[in-house]
Amino acid sequence: xxxxxxxxxxxxxxxxxxxxxxxxxxxxxxxxxxxxxxxxxxxxxxxxxxxxxxxxxxxxxxxxxxxxxxxxxxxxxxxxxxxxxxxxxxxxxxxxxxxxxxxxxxxxxxx
Amino acid sequence: xxxxxxxxxxxxxxxxxxxxxxxxxxxxxxxxxxxxxxxxxxxxxxxxxxxxxxxxxxxxxxxxxxxxxxxxxxxxxxxxxxxxxxxxxxxxxxxxxxxxxxxxxxxxxxxx
Numbered sequence: 333x334x335x336x337x338x339x340x341x342x343x344x345x346x347x348x349x350x351x352x353x354x355x356x357x358x359x360x361x362x363x364x365x366x367x368x369x370x371x372x373x374x375x376x377x378x379x380x381x382x383x384x385x386x387x388x389x390x391x392x393x394x395x396x397x398x399x400x401x402x403x404x405x406x407x408x409x410x411x412x413x414x415x416x417x418x419x420x421x422x423x424x425x426x427x428x429x430x431x432x433x434x435x436x437x438x439x440x441x442x443x
Numbered sequence: 444x445x446x447x448x449x450x451x452x453x454x455x456x457x458x459x460x461x462x463x464x465x466x467x468x469x470x471x472x473x474x475x476x477x478x479x480x481x482x483x484x485x486x487x488x489x490x491x492x493x494x495x496x497x498x499x500x501x502x503x504x505x506x507x508x509x510x511x512x513x514x515x516x517x518x519x520x521x522x523x524x525x526x527x528x529x530x531x532x533x534x535x536x537x538x539x540x541x542x543x544x545x546x547x548x549x550x551x552x553x554x555x
Contacts, residue, residue, distance in 0.1 A: 336486075363541045374547045375487075375533070382541070390542075422486055431477055432543055434486035 334359045336435035338423050344441045351410040353438050355423030364406035365424040365432060366390075366398065375422065381406055382428075413442045445470045447536050449546035456524050457554045464519040464549050466534030475537035476517040478508055481548075482530045490532075493517065504528070529553045 339354035357364065365380040367390075377390030379398040387398050395417060399407045406425075410417055418441050424432040446469045456462055468474055475494050479487040491502025498510040508519045517534060531550050535543040 375545045428541060431489055431492050436486045
C-alpha cells in the first residue's frame with residue numbers, strides 16, 4: 333500500500349513564526365502536492381513538484397514556499413505564519429499523471 | 444477551463460437505502476475521473492477511478508460510478524448505504540499535467 337505521512341496531525345503556532353510541514357511518501361512517486369482545505373472552499377492547490385528540486389505554483393501560493401531536496405520528501409514552509417493560514421493542510425503524491433494518494437492531514441492553528 | 448461541479452452540498456439517506464452522488468465536469472479532452480472519500484479529520488481515500496474503457500467502474504467499499512460522456516457526468520452510486528459511509532465525498536478531474544481539479548464536495552449523512 334502507498335503510504336503518505338505528514339509530520340504532525342495537529343500544530344499550534346504563533347503569528348510571525350516560521351512553520352515547516354513535512355510530507356514523506358514511500359512509493360517512489362514523481363509528483364507531490366500540497367493543498368489546503370477550508371470549509372466551503374474545498375481543496376485548493378498551493379504548490380506541486382514534478383521532480384526533485386522542481387516546483388510549480390498552484391492556485392494559492394502566496395505566503396508559502398516549498399522544498400523538495402529528496403524524491404520522497406516535500407516540505408511546505410510558511411515563512412511568517414498569519415491567522416488566515418489557519419487551515420487543514422493535505423499532502424499527496426502520485427505516479428506521473430495518475431491518481432493521487434493523500435496523507436492524513438495537518439490541522440494548523442495560528443494564534 | 445477545467446472544472447468540477449457537485450450540485451449537492453449535503454445529502455441525507457436512510458441506512459440501507461440506495462445512494463447516488465452527482466458529479467459534472469468540464470474538460471476538453473477525455474478526462475481522468477476520480478472519486479475520493481474523506482472521513483472527519485482524515486485525509487482523502489481513493490474510492491475509484493476512470494481512465495478509459497468500460498464506462499462503469501467498480502471501486503472499494505461497494506461503490507461504483509458511471510462515466511457518461513454525453514452528459515459530462517461521473518455519478519457515484521451504492522445500492523445499500525451503511526452508517527459507516529457517512530463522510531464527505533469529492534469528485535475530481537485530472538489532466539496529463541498530473542494536477543487534479545476537485546469539486547466542492549458532498550457531505551453524506553446516514554440516518555439509522
